[in-house]
Amino acid sequence: DPFDTDGILAATSTHVFFRGFDGTHFGLYASDGGGVTRLIETAPEGLTSPNFLDGLTVWRDLLYFRADWQESGFELWTSDGTPAGTSILREYATGQGSTMRNPTEFVPSGPYLYFACDTGRINRIGQELCLTDGTPAGTRLVRDIQPGVGFSSPSEMVDVNGILYFTARTDDLGVELYRSDGTTEGTYLAEDLNEGDTPSNPVQLTRLGRA
Numbered sequence: 001d002p003f004d005t006d007g008i009l010a011a012t013s014t015h016v017f018f019r020g021f022d023g024t025h026f027g028l029y030a031s032d033g034g035g036v037t038r039l040i041e042t043a044p045e046g047l048t049s050p051n052f053l054d055g056l057t058v059w060r061d062l063l064y065f066r067a068d069w070q071e072s073g074f075e076l077w078t079s080d081g082t083p084a085g086t087s088i089l090r091e092y093a094t095g096q097g098s099t100m101r102n103p104t105e106f107v108p109s110g111p112y113l114y115f116a117c118d119t120g121r122i123n124r125i126g127q128e129l130c131l132t133d134g135t136p137a138g139t140r141l142v143r144d145i146q147p148g149v150g151f152s153s154p155s156e157m158v159d160v161n162g163i164l165y166f167t168a169r170t171d172d173l174g175v176e177l178y179r180s181d182g183t184t185e186g187t188y189l190a191e192d193l194n195e196g197d198t199p200s201n202p203v204q205l206t207r208l209g210r211a
Helices: none
Strands: 004-011 016-021 026-031 036-041 053-059 062-069 073-079 086-090 107-109 112-118 127-132 140-143 155-160 163-170 174-180 188-191
Touching (some): 004 053, 053 112, 107 155
Antiparallel strands (some): 016 026, 053 062, 073 086, 107 112, 127 140, 155 163, 174 188
């Protein structure tokens, strides 16, 4: 049967992954070269919006992505290319309360995969820096940079020799440059480039040279 795809592809050593619509279902599909399998249906029948699944990222030969499943809302998923090996990595709140309300980057750095998530229904925080080591127990908040329910909205993430650099916002400083080694203590303001509450708004963080 023909598929409509939107060009969002990712590949491990064994599978090619893509978002697609088979005429009835929109979702995540995988091919091992011998056929195509639907791994997760992320929207009700007939709904073809790609906004229900994004962030396809391969790390340690597994796929990580954000998906909106009818029973859980937007959460972090992982897949090995098979239906049995496709599941939510960690759901902070059962039911339809989303942990990952907004699209996010997935960036490997050191032994972790970093992303932004919102565990607010449980911890009463907004969108903050999170990471995973590939296990449910190792999927966690790194630091609540903007304390309370406010969002620090980490973005512009880049790895530099095992240290993650990124931008984040606080009420006191605005948007500034931060760094993280994956620990709470090792996640802090790298430089207040524009001192005081006026943000420096750094953008397009780029690593120069070889790792």
